[in-house]
Amino acid sequence: MNKGLSMSAPLLRLYIVTFLFFSANPIINIVVPLRGEAEGASNAEIGVMMGAYTVTSMLLRPWAGSIVHRFGPLRVLRALLFANVVILALYAASELDWYFAIRAMQGFTTAFFSLALQIGIVDTLPDNERSQGISLYLLAGMLPTVIGPIAALSLWHWGGLNAFAASMLILGLATAITGYGAPLPSGSKKGADEKPEETVLAKLRQLVTNRAFLVCSTAMLVASIGFGAVVTFIALYTKQSGVGHAGLYLALQAAVMVLARFALRKQVPSDGNWHARFVVGLLLSITVGLQLLALAVYYGAPVMYAASVMIGFGMALLYPALMTYLTFALPASSRNTLLGLFIAVSDLGVVLGNMVMGPVADLLSYSSMYTACAFLLLTAAAVVILSGRRLALRSDRGA
Template sequence: MSTNMSVSSPFIRLYVITFLFFSANPIINIVVPLRGEAEGASNTEIGIMMGAYMMTSMLFRPWAGNVVHRFGPLFVLRILLIANFVILVLYAQFSLEWYFVLRALQGITTAFFSLALQMGIVDTLPEKERSQGISLYLLAGMLPTVIGPIAALYLWDWGGMKAFASAMLIIGLAASIIGYHSPLPSRLISNDDMKPKSSMMAQLSQLWSNRAFLVCSMAMLIASAGFGAVVTFIVLYTQQSGVGNAGLYLMVQAGVIVLSRFALRKKVPSEGNWHAPLVIGLLLCLTVGIQLLAMSIHYGAALMYASAVLNGFGMALLYPTLMTYLTFVLPAASRNTLIGVFIAVSDFGVVLGNMAMGPIADHWSYSLMYSVCASMLLAAAGVVYVSGRRLNRY
């Protein structure tokens, strides 16, 4: 028997499925802004289209947690993989006006997928390996973004929408075939402590008095907003400024995330204690990274790629650190629902990065938009320092 379940054969298969499911996203994230600009869409309209994905994902996360608990991860995964295949095929058939709807539907499938996979991993692994399992799941989801942006730019330049359509068909089919026979459990662990003792609304009402959830969610919300703005507008920013290459930037950023999550997966705290200096340090890393991106228009591509490294490192460790901590301190009976809300908050941050930052770029500049994101992250680090120092496991 393996001494480390998180890297055993069944879990590696789960990571492969995760990689396939998320392979379409980095291509879509490049092609949609490029097609939108080519057809005369504004930054605000592009941001709304891109934000629809995270908006619906956010709204469905809490419900997804209850559904996964009721029907089991395996059943939920099989249904959504079929839906995901249909959605990806429709990207090539519909005009740009329909992309808001397709992105919204894709967000729903992602909500259920991530809850099914993460709750299956959390409930199956020993407590000391939770952070490793979550980190490897996140790593698998990020791997496509290492080569996806470069591949998307190549596909767009080489074959336009026809090449894009072929890529979506292949990715959707592969994910459906391989994922249908996933090693996920048919049911989550069920015992008296894990059975919900109240309605979903009653469970959600607990959040307002839970300091741990509020501090973690605030940090994740602002970090995701900054990161979402970077990913959504970096292509247009580099085209306008003439500095750097968006595909290379995203590849470096994703490569740092992947390497950091793999190399440091055993360093992410997995004992239920709050590590304020670590969280503050990661938020400051993102602050400096995004500010360097804002300054790169004046000081050159070197700052841009340094930004990619810092942003990648900060996001690589922030989410698994906060997520693992919450799996210990949230009430067991409502954990699935509340973790769903936390992931929804992360999604909402990306929505803000898409929808709220687009108008700033339209009326002022991309550089100012990124400086606003950096200022918000600095404020978040201050809030964690002031109010997040007494969050050790209850």
């Protein structure tokens, strides 16, 4: 078994492709609202344009997992790299009225890209390095969010739409050139229980009886709701309360996530067993962070920044831990489809954190809203504890 394969040259190339692919998004997230405002679009119109990306990506992920399973990660990646160049070029060549459709098309490519890369990494690496590969993939996808917003503002103020257009074309072409010969499997791994005739809906029916998927999805959904509420409302919370600085909070939270995913990637379990204590610990870290955030209005900025560390740490390791476990626990015949659905559940949590927690904050307060999120995390931790014994027994029998 190859030792250190997750950091080998072929895998590093995949992480570079991931970094380049996701580098366009932070720039778009800044420039599109600025262009919309400059051309007289309302906040509601801008919100619909930006939301089309997440909703499309979320809805297509289960289907994307099935397609990747059928045709293999490399073929799917090559097709969408070409589509990505065209879509990024359309941002500069189109009027603002077309941005809803373009954002939806970009969500389409992202759904397939994330599944192709993650499934390809899982199929390439030995079992004991799966968690490291997934952690490094997530790290590569997150790095653009650290430098992208600053780059976007500089581009917009320096050259406006022309600079934006040039950056999109450069990123699209660089991603295509780097990724076309990516060291991914041309076909997906198939198990002995493979049933090619199964439809996506037939595979999704397994969710009713698949305890591993239900427990992991519940934990990820609730954590994502809290995380989405933090990212969306932290600026308004700091403005209303007069405590802390939203930009510093988000930068610190992102830095913790980046450092944790790199430094602790080997600590994420990758043995196929269910580690309930590890998962509960991460959920409690997020819970404590959310409650500290709720109390920051009374105890000041240091408590708020401590919250960013706790939430960033928990979110950094929770997704790779759950994702890695599912790659072992799910049946081979429906693994890729259900992994796609698991990622969609994570996206759904962020959307719910935006849409559901906003009215809660309006009805009560931002502090109460974050307390409600912390309570939901405690409930998810209880679900993991109660289900942990059965999953652990199932893991032992599998071994």
